[in-house]
Amino acid sequence: MAQRNLREQLVDGGSRVIYEKGFHATSVNDIARAAGVPKGSVYNHFESKEALALEALRRYGDSYDLGVLRGDGAPLDRFRAFLSAVIERTVEHGVEQGCLLGNLSVEMATHEGPIRELAGEQLDAWGAAFATVLREAQATGDLDPTLDPGVLGDFLVDAYEGAVARAKLRRDRAPLDAFMATTFGRLLTP
Amino acid sequence: MAQRNLREQLVDGGSRVIYEKGFHATSVNDIARAAGVPKGSVYNHFESKEALALEALRRYGDSYDLGVLRGDGAPLDRFRAFLSAVIERTVEHGVEQGCLLGNLSVEMATHEGPIRELAGEQLDAWGAAFATVLREAQATGDLDPTLDPGVLGDFLVDAYEGAVARAKLRRDRAPLDAFMATTFGRLLTP
Numbered sequence: 001m002a003q004r005n006l007r008e009q010l011v012d013g014g015s016r017v018i019y020e021k022g023f024h025a026t027s028v029n030d031i032a033r034a035a036g037v038p039k040g041s042v043y044n045h046f047e048s049k050e051a052l053a054l055e056a057l058r059r060y061g062d063s064y065d066l067g068v069l070r071g072d073g074a075p076l077d078r079f080r081a082f083l084s085a086v087i088e089r090t091v092e093h094g095v096e097q098g099c100l101l102g103n104l105s106v107e108m109a110t111h112e113g114p115i116r117e118l119a120g121e122q123l124d125a126w127g128a129a130f131a132t133v134l135r136e137a138q139a140t141g142d143l144d145p146t147l148d149p150g151v152l153g154d155f156l157v158d159a160y161e162g163a164v165a166r167a168k169l170r171r172d173r174a175p176l177d178a179f180m181a182t183t184f185g186r187l188l189t190p
Numbered sequence: 191m192a193q194r195n196l197r198e199q200l201v202d203g204g205s206r207v208i209y210e211k212g213f214h215a216t217s218v219n220d221i222a223r224a225a226g227v228p229k230g231s232v233y234n235h236f237e238s239k240e241a242l243a244l245e246a247l248r249r250y251g252d253s254y255d256l257g258v259l260r261g262d263g264a265p266l267d268r269f270r271a272f273l274s275a276v277i278e279r280t281v282e283h284g285v286e287q288g289c290l291l292g293n294l295s296v297e298m299a300t301h302e303g304p305i306r307e308l309a310g311e312q313l314d315a316w317g318a319a320f321a322t323v324l325r326e327a328q329a330t331g332d333l334d335p336t337l338d339p340g341v342l343g344d345f346l347v348d349a350y351e352g353a354v355a356r357a358k359l360r361r362d363r364a365p366l367d368a369f370m371a372t373t374f375g376r377l378l379t380p
Contacts, residue, residue: 098299119359178341
């Protein structure tokens with residue numbers, strides 16, 4: 001049980017510091033310090049910094065329940081509620097931290113390995129879930145039927161990640177609000 | 191003259207390797223190797239890796255002529271031509287490299303200093319230039335006059351950067367094509 005808690009502490013601390021500094025700028029020492037454990041403990045639980053970051057990214061992805069998009073109510077209402085909740089969570093966590101998935105997907109894009117692969121899979125899963133709810137909105141007549149839900153779903157994932165990145169740089173939620181206003185006021189209309 | 195050429199070589203080599211690996215993962219050795227010069231030469235020309243990266247980012251920004259957006263012809267035609275040229279240049283350079291500005295803006299967002307500041311200024315300049323051409327399109331009746339050109343201009347900068355980041359991760363230009371299709375087929379209409 002103590003072992004399990006230590007592992008949790010390491011993933012939590014590692015997440016915080018990788019969020020803040022990025023993967024490459026984070027040392028194993030930084031992770032140990034953030035987790036409040038001795039440096040040696042890191043290697044008792046993870047074979048490498050990469051393995052710890054991978055676990056952090058996996059948990060981050062799992063913490064967003066895309067199933068909410070398939071709930072009750074009008075498709076675009078569900079979609080708006082989902083994105084609003086994601087944005088509020090991002091702002092609450094600290095808009096200057098950005099999105100762990102977005103951060104790692106940019107930083108690790110040219111570094112072969114499991115972090116790049118998992119980031120790609122997670123973004124694809126978001127795009128597919130968005131496409132499904134957009135297709136439902138077309139079926140109920142709430143979205144222009146000539147639009148391609150797959151193209152639009154991926155566009156919205158990318159536009160959202162771009163907005164989080166800008167909000168992170170500016171330390172200001174305005175880009176996220178502009179994303180919502182443009183998406184629901186202009187893009188997703190009959 | 192030879193000194194000047196060496197400085198150019200360093201900025202070119204440094205750009206290439208920072209593009210590929212990111213700022214933190216790039217060592218001064220990597221830069222020297224990419225530039226084909228001895229390691230000591232780097233410090234003869236730049237006081238730090240940060241100073242070299244800042245110069246690379248400044249030149250990258252300057253290499254995009256936002257003045258083209260103020261040329262002749264219908265505002266949205268100019269805007270489309272500008273974005274198409276930016277995308278073709280990105281693809282030609284290697285879509286897996288992404289956009290130096292976008293890469294650094296994500297990686298350096300939480301690192302205080304001149305790179306973060308310059309990245310913010312460059313993105314703001316793009317947003318302002320986009321807003322101007324969108325305002326002109328409203329004046330000529332080619333764009334819905336109820337849209338806020340400032341909000342939309344910033345949204346498009348962020349959506350573009352998000353699309354480049356996804357294209358970089360996937361090593362595929364499809365996200366850039368989806369950006370153009372959604373922007374000109376849906377967003378920017380009367």
